[in-house]
Every structure is written in C-alpha cells, then in structure tokens.
Amino acid sequence: MVLTTPATIAVRVWRGGAAGVFQAFEVPRHESQTVLDVVTYIQRSLDATLAYRYACRVGMCGSCAMMVNGRARWTCRTHIDLVLQDRKDITIAPLRNLPVIRDLVTDMREFFDKWARAKGRFQGRVSRNEDFERIKPDDPDRVQVDAGIECIGCAVCYASCDVVAWNPDYLGPAALNRAWTLIKDARDAKTMARLRAVAGDAGCHSCHTHLSCTERCPKSISPTAGIAGLKRAVVSAVVGKAF
Amino acid sequence: MHVGTWAALVHRVSGILLVLFLPGHFIALGSALEGAAAFDSFLAWTEQPLVKLSEWGIVLALAAHLGGGLRVLALEFLPWRDWQKSLAAVAAAAAIAVSLAFALAL
Numbered sequence: 001m002v003l004t005t006p007a008t009i010a011v012r013v014w015r016g017g018a019a020g021v022f023q024a025f026e027v028p029r030h031e032s033q034t035v036l037d038v039v040t041y042i043q044r045s046l047d048a049t050l051a052y053r054y055a056c057r058v059g060m061c062g063s064c065a066m067m068v069n070g071r072a073r074w075t076c077r078t079h080i081d082l083v084l085q086d087r088k089d090i091t092i093a094p095l096r097n098l099p100v101i102r103d104l105v106t107d108m109r110e111f112f113d114k115w116a117r118a119k120g121r122f123q124g125r126v127s128r129n130e131d132f133e134r135i136k137p138d139d140p141d142r143v144q145v146d147a148g149i150e151c152i153g154c155a156v157c158y159a160s161c162d163v164v165a166w167n168p169d170y171l172g173p174a175a176l177n178r179a180w181t182l183i184k185d186a187r188d189a190k191t192m193a194r195l196r197a198v199a200g201d202a203g204c205h206s207c208h209t210h211l212s213c214t215e216r217c218p219k220s221i222s223p224t225a226g227i228a229g230l231k232r233a234v235v236s237a238v239v240g241k242a243f
Numbered sequence: 244m245h246v247g248t249w250a251a252l253v254h255r256v257s258g259i260l261l262v263l264f265l266p267g268h269f270i271a272l273g274s275a276l277e278g279a280a281a282f283d284s285f286l287a288w289t290e291q292p293l294v295k296l297s298e299w300g301i302v303l304a305l306a307a308h309l310g311g312g313l314r315v316l317a318l319e320f321l322p323w324r325d326w327q328k329s330l331a332a333v334a335a336a337a338a339i340a341v342s343l344a345f346a347l348a349l
Contacts, residue, residue, distance in 0.1 A: 162248075208251055209247070209251065209315055209318050209319065210247045210248050210251045211245070211246075211247030211248075211328060212245065212247065212248060214247075214328070215245045215247060222323065222325075224318070224323075225323035228318055228319045228320075228323060229323070231319055232319070232320065
C-alpha cells in the first residue's frame, strides 16, 4: 500500500426508508478496494443492522447497484480510487427512482414489472419438434440484438433516467432495450404486440435522448440506440414502410 | 451532468427563449400595418446597442435550437453509430459559428 494513501475513508451511508438520514462511518482503506467492500466492512464490523444487496461480486448478477456520490454505479466493480479522486469522503445511497425499503435496499418490483409490461418475454414461432432457426452471427439484425443483450438488470440506467423521475409510468431504458432486442430477434413472434406495448405515452416516444442510460450503463449498452430503433419501428409499422 | 444532459438543457432553454421572442417579433411586424412612421420608429429603437446585443442572443438561441433539433433527428432517425453521441459538440460549434458570424456582421 502506498504511504500517501490515507488510512481511513469517511463514508456517509443512507439509513432508514424514504425518510431517513445519512450515518457517518470510518472505514479502513485498502488497495484495490471496491465500494461494495466498504459497505460489506460496515455491515460486518461496524453495524450489523445495515441492509444492502449483493450476490456475485463480479458484475454478473446486477444486485449491488447504489448511488455513489450521487451517481448510480455497480458497486462491486467500482474501485474506491475512482470515486475518491480529489475528495476524502464517499456518500452511498439507495438507487434513485425506486422506493426505498431500508437503508441501501430498494423495492425493484416496479422496475421488473415494466419489463413484463414492455412484453419482455421471448415467444418463439416454432415448437421443439421443428429444426433450429439458422441465424448468421453477422446478420445485421442479430448484430443489433448482440449489442443490447448483455443487460444484467442492475437498474443503473433506470436510476439515471430523468424521464423516469418525471413520469413514474415510463417503462425506462432497460425494459425498452429488452423489447428492442426481442423485436430484432428473427425467432420471436410477438413483434406487433410488443410495438403496441411500447408505443404509448409511457413508452419509447417519451425518451428525451438525454443519453444518461447510455452514459452510465456499466455493461456499455446503449439503451438510447434501442429506444431510437423502437421509435423508428413504431413509425414504420404505422406508415407501413420500412426505413 | 454529462454532455447529453447539457445538450437537452440548451435545447429546452433556447426553445423557451424563442417562444418568448416570437410574440414581440409579430407585434413589431404588425406595427408596419399602422403606417411607415410607426414601423420606422420601431426600427430606430432596434438600433440601440442593448437591443443589438439581444438580437445576437436570439440568433445564438435560434442556431442552438436548430442544431439541437438536427442532433435529435440524427440520433433517432439515422442508424445508430457511437459517434452520434458527439453530435452535441457539432451542434454547439455550429451554433457558436452562426452567432459569431451574425455578431461580426452587426
């Protein structure tokens, strides 16, 4: 450990539900320490009543996202060095745009219900008795599916989206990105129903193209690209003409 | 705030400024219906330095709003490319260039 590194970090953590306060902790500083390491240290060594979520610790499960210094991040893959930079303290809060259950835990039901409302479930057009669909990896539609399909459902985009903050019914970047990957999937049979589901007031046309989801997505997905694609697909379906 | 949010903010604020400007613009044009003298006195009023300066502001707002609109159209109607995220810079540069050209020609 470099000698100039301070021995401890001042951490402020949200405690309580929608109404609550920030509680201050001092946490020992380590090399290669992540924000999730800091939260885990607090829960295991300082205050066992702290509620937070995590599972895989390697950026796959999407359960540990929190607001770190006001910005939504996946905490297991966010190094303390990155968020400290020119400051000595860290503020950790539950994700924005979701109801707080307790401390750092949010109620994510609405987030996932919106995936269902955007018809985010794959529906094939053939049965198991038929042969596989053959899709080339470099097929243009398949390339667009691949660009959006690595979503881990962490809700960082949802917490970063201004439109979700303004209109709580807005389906949000993750659900719309999911709908887009299914519309571009040649095997899926529910395109028209899905376009209807995403074309309403709470759907793709509400996106203001702030690009916050694209800017913040830890998996480098661009939901904005998918939402723009949905807008074009809806217009094409209405006009009856392909762009 | 990142670039995309700034672009959206500039687009929104310039739009509001243009909406506020338009009624004044129509009243000014309407004054021509009341004879040449009324319109000429208005034109004389616009020669004041402060009015000239705000004309420059309106041209800047117009160029910024136009650039912002073209940016959104490019983002939404052209097939997605990552460079489209940089369109905000292009829109801002075009707006500043247009407004500077207008300011120098004043």
